[in-house]
Amino acid sequence: MPHQDQDTSLRHRLGRALRTPIGVTALTGCLLVALVAVFGPVLLGDQAARVDTDAINQGGSAAHLLGTDQLGRDIAARVVVATRLTLRLTLLAAVVGVGGGLLLGVAPAVVGRRLGRLITATVGVLVAFPGLLFLLFLATIFGVGSTGAVFAVGLAMVPPMARLVQNLTASVAGSDYVAAARILGVGRFRLVVRHLLPNIAEPSVLFAAQATGGILVAFSGLSFLGLGVQPPEYDWGWLLNEQLNRIYVNPAAALAPGAAVVLTGLVFGLVGEALAQAGGRRTSQAPDPAAGRPATAPVDTDPDNDDAPLVRARDLRVTFPGGRHAVRGISLDIGAGEAVGLVGESGSGKSLSALALADLVPHPGRVDAGTLRFDGHDPRADPRLGTELSMVFQDPMASLNPALRVGRQLAEVAEVHLGASRAQAMARATDRLGAVRIPSPERRARQRPREYSGGMRQRAVIAMGLMGEPKLIIADEPTTALDVAVQQQVLDLLAEVRADSGAALLLISHDLAVVAQVCERVLVMYGGLVVEDLPVAGLIRGAAHPYTRALVGAVPTMATDPGTELATIPGRPPEPGEAGPGCPFAPRCTGARDRCHDEVPDLTSSGPGHRVACWYPVDAVAVGAPARTISNGAEATP
Structure with missing residues (x-):
């Protein structure tokens, strides 16, 4: 049953990812490349092989779109026909690289300690070796030709794939369910197939999909250097080599194979991005109406709906693989405009409880609740959550991109969630910076986070939360690492924001003095439970x-x-x-x-x-x- 639920969830996430712009582009690109590979040699094979001594080295024309080569063969037809061989060899090399990477990656977790250390050290040395030199070294060993190039490019992919799998496997191998399987005498093969590979499948597939684009470029590079495909066969790299000396006479003929390599590599990259969205490691803006949740969030069915609190959670749980219950069934209410403190030692479940309320628990955490309502709606299905709930995190530098200007980052919230134009969004960003008492907001909006002090960065994060019209502000340790004076300013600012906007506040802190100053009610957590x-x-x-x-x-x-x-x-x-x-x-x-x-x-x-x-x-x-x-x-x- 859990496997069926996981498969269903993955299928829904994949369907949602394919409905995004990236997903649609990736699917369209894959279909187009597949059609060219399948039907290109059938439709244009004869034209690509036909020698015409009367049309040698001609430029582009109606008869020959990209011109002809030194034997009068149509270059455009040869580029199309070369698609099948190029993709076949690229995918074969990817299979070699993925298979070898998985084998070396999981081996340290199932073989003896000494052999496992040797394998890990060997992979580490190979990863540190320059990739291009390693590829050329392997190509020299396996020799010239398609078969040698497949093994050379595939084996060159093994070390980075193996390193990724080793890191992922190490985090899974220490889990309680793996230890239990060992105690029960589960064999090595079954341990790998049943317990290790399923739990590292998603990131491994994402890496393989994106690395396949690099394999395509590497393989084409070997053919371009004369170490890959040999005549009479030809792929895009060989065609690029043939036409390079004519780049100044007929640039289209030389650039067409290169453009095919670049565009197909981009398709593989987009496939990886779409799979990343389906794997839960990217957030898709489009809601999923088919994921077992209604497209329109259900209204709270409590009979006292008029007096229902802004936030209501019953039996809220957050679980991680291996039976780790971080939040063990808490129940809480937060009224409209109310300030509630959530206190407890580190590891008590405070932050995860707040993230669960906002449906932001990181993968692979799982959120379950008997009842979970925000303003009468399920926050896991309501797209309005992005504008009505604001998060202020502990480290503002983790919330602000250091490479982007602060105003641009705030404006993005209004563009994505409110549908504002770029000018309208920047105007609101400047207004919000002024609302949190940042001096000269027009000038500060053009600055980057590194030009802000710690207190100003925290104010900017609060301003980001005010880009919408929040009904609830979740502040997770907002005064940590700030000096006493700046801490007081941030607390005063939160109080002013509440007074001006009427928003409720959930303040997470380990400092009882801070909570006593700001909040009206306190929830004390310990061991994943509310104890008072x-x-x-x-x-x-x-x-x-x-x-x-x-x-x-x-x-x-x-x-x-x-x-x-x-x-x-x-x-x-x-x-x-x-x-x-x-x-x-x-x-x-x-x-x-x-x-x-x-x-x-x-x-x-x-x-x-x-x-x-x-x-x-x-x-x-x-x-x-x-x-x-x-x-x-x-x-x-x-």
Whole structure:
């Protein structure tokens, strides 16, 4: 069943990719080249072979479109007829290269350690060797002719293909399901076919498709040098060699074979790009109405739809291959205009939960949810998501292309999602830069990200999110690596943006002081679960989960005695897939009991607007600890 689902998903993604401009162009190019290769020799074979001593070395004419060669043969017909042999030899060389690369690539994962290291080192040496010299060396060894050229070009492709497969296989070979297969005694061949190759198939196919264009050029180059196809056979490289000395007399005759090589190489490259879209590594702008989701996103069917929150998620899960559950079934609501903080240690699932809400979880992660609604629609099917949801990431340099001007990058959002003209989009980009208080926005729009300070780059990313009309802003650690003054400016800016636009805010942070300053409600995550949901006002004195109280106790304040030892949490957070049957925090909790290790507590109500997932929640009133103050002036109890 999983394999059937994967095949269906791939088929839908491939169909969607073929409906994009790149996909349509690639499919058209493939069909055209295939038709020429199949029917060209049948229709024009006699004309290409006919010797006419009365028409030797003529220029282009109605009878001979590209002229004739030194024996009076029609050059245009010979270029068309040469398509079949050129493609056949190119694809044979690609088969040699792909097959050898796969063999050497997966070998280190299934053979002994010493032999595996030897194979890896050998591939590394060959990859470091200049490719052109390696190709000429192989061509010398295998000799002149089509067969030798096929092996020379194919084997020259083996090292880069093998290196790619080795890297991909190494990431898969350490997975739990591969280890389980080894323990169960699965043979090497079956291990490769069932567990390794299916999980590296997509990137391997993409690389092979794009590398085939390079093989075409390399093969034509060998024929041009006289090391490939030999008379009476001929391919595009040989034809280019024949007509090169006439390039100044009849340039069309010399350039036609070269143009055929370039255009066919571009077709192979476009095929690779289309496969990349189908493989999920490029994002297609066209929605897929046939991917098991309705073309028009369904409206929330809750009976209280008028009062439904802006964001509603029920049993939201993010899973990676190998049984790694990064988010383990969380439920959350975000009201319109509400500011919600999402806090927890690194690896707790904060960022992946936010990415799942925006349908941006990277491949090969899988998002499942009982209910997932954004403004009453499924964000995985609603094309409006690009204009109504804004993401502000942790590192602005990862969001901004350093080679492009900032204004151009912002304008692209309006062109793609809003259908604005280039002039309209640039005007809006300048306006948005001014809205986030970047001085001289017209001049700054013409600058590149490297000319911005760290704080200005973060403002530019926020401006990018404001190019549409966002109803929700997801800010993932937006103040990390900024000094205190700039951090405060960014937080003030987010507050102003909320006030001006009425957008809701989901702020992801590990800094409770930042969350307490900006947000109205806090969700505390641990081990892929929400362990507490409470108002910010109750975070300080009313936290009921031991983990939340430990986070509060670890926050230093202006009033903290320099000699005071901050609270620490023993142990480390669980990795995805490590969580046991009980509460994920139980191994680190000093108050854990037997039930905590055996059963996972549900997130249940603990008061107005307060929910906690703990079998034995802390009674903050009973604790009676002395109050303390954190940076926003609120009182706290460690």
